[in-house]
Amino acid sequence: MLINLDGVSKAFGNYDVLRDISFGVPKGSFTILVGPSGCGKSTLLRMIAGIEDPTGGTISIAGRVVNDVEPKHRDIAMVFQNYALYPHMTVAQNMGFSLTMRATPKAEIAAAVARAADILGLTPLLDRKPSELSGGQRQRVAMGRAIVREPVAFLFDEPLSNLDAQLRGQMRAEIRALHRRLGATSIYVTHDQVEAMTMADQIVVLRAGRIEQIGAPLDLYDRPANSFVASFIGSPGMNLLRARATSDGALVVTGLDTPWTLPRPARLAPDQPVLLGVRPQHMVLTDAPDAPEIIVDSVEQMGAEQSIVARAGDQTVSLVVRDRRVITPGDRLRVTLEPEGLHLFDPDTGMRLAQDIWG
Ligand SMILES: Nc1ncnc2c1ncn2[C@@H]1O[C@H](COP(=O)(O)OP(=O)(O)OP(=O)(O)O)[C@@H](O)[C@H]1O
Ligand SMILES: [Mg+2]
Structure with missing residues (x-):
């Protein structure tokens, strides 16, 4: 591990901002911290950068405690x-500034700036002032400033949040490509889970100062450790439906006249309440006349798919359907749940249930 917490x-005064945070950042990895x-x-x-002191615990970089x-x-x-x-x-002056401050020889600064400019595609812009650049170009200059120092690690704090959606997508790809080329260890903060899913080798999910789960993007997506991670990762997040095991071996979603009924996982007790996790992509429109019905509240047409929010009895669900029929608020849709997309959580603790047979 290059960086270890x-x-x-x-704590700021009596207020605990972070509690018992432990994780490692492998050398060369791209680790993302994500959370509300x-x-x-x-x-x-x-704290990793050293601008803030921890109240407890140790931070080490390359095997040395740096507290x-x-x-x-x-x-x-x-x-x-x-x-x-x-x-x-x-x-060029912006990019070389930190080296100028360290009294690095001029020729060395020029070489470092030229190298970084080449990597970032900024060579034709070196003589411009920041006011003569686009948002994405300015962002690249900010990255260039970091690169010229050849640090052991890069820390990014929401570097793309000032950019529009299209530029953000483009810069995401550029930062990833840059990371691959430089192999530089990076820790990247965002509250955008799409950014986390698309860029990270490792994601650390935080909530209210605690780690909820650490893992590769698909680990978190496929096996969320708890209902918070389930609803935070994915877009939209996972539906969490109140459901109950019945005495005759079924699992029934509560609050609907015709409920979704599924085979009960073996180790659920009769009457045991659970949260049934279903990704919006795993709620599928059907023509089967006995399938449960939902009532559409709102629809977003995204082109390739439609994103729907609907009422299922007294619960709200979101669906993403690849279906070209025109769907409008008030419509009644029949829906089945794809069995491979189901998860179970404890409604009290939110933890993924160990007897989960589906996920
Ligand atoms: N210097 C400070 N003194 C007191 N409280 C602080 C201080 N800095 C941060 N906090 C509090 O600590 C908590 C965490 O702040 P922090 O900036 O780390 O959150 P964040 O996850 O980066 O949020 P965001 O996504 O909005 O940037 C917040 O409740 C904030 O108000
Ligand atoms: Mg922040």
Whole structure:
């Protein structure tokens, strides 16, 4: 592990922002910290950078505990959401700034800037001022500033959140490609789970200052450890339907006149309540007359598919259907659940159930 956190906590006064955070970042990996606003992502990143001191636990980089090491001696580069470039400096001067501050020889700075500019496609823009650049180009200059230092690791704090959706998609791909080329260890913070799914080798899901799950993107998608991860990862997130085991060997979703009824996993007790997890893509329209009916609340036509929010008895569900028929609010649709897309969670603790036979 290049970077290791062991039992790290952080309190501001009496307020515990982070509790018992432990994970490792393998050398060369792209690790993403994801979670809702305020869960402590930036604070965690700032502690790794050394801008903030942990209240407890240890942070090590390359085998050395760095709790008491100054930020400038940690050899880490950070790219922020508000990557303020110096407006009066050219692109080249902005990129070389940290080296200038370290009194690196001019020729060496020029070579480092040229190399980074080449990697980032900024060579034709080196003499421009930031005001003469597009948002994506400015973002690339901010990355260039980090690259010229050749740090042991890059930390990114929501670097794309100021960009429009299309540019964000493009920059996502560019950052990934850059990472592959440089092989540089990166920790990247976002609250956008799509960014996390598409970019990460490893995702750390945080909620309210605690780690909910760590794993590769598909691990989290296919086997969420709890109902929070299930509903956070995926777009839209997983439906969590209240359901109950019956005494005659079935699992029944509650609150519908004609409910979804599934074979009961062997180890559920009769009458045991569960949360049945179903991804929106696994709720399928059917013509079968005995299938449960839902009532459409809203529809988003996305071109290749339609994203639907509907009422299933007293519960709300979302569906993503690849179906070209025109669907409008108020429509009644018959829906089946694809058996391979089902998960079970404990309704009290939210934990994935060990006797889960489907997932
Ligand atoms: N210096 C500080 N003093 C007191 N509380 C703070 C301080 N910095 C952050 N906090 C609190 O700590 C919590 C975590 O903040 P943090 O910025 O790490 O969240 P985040 O996950 O990065 O959120 P976002 O997605 O909105 O950027 C928040 O409740 C915040 O208000
Ligand atoms: Mg933040």
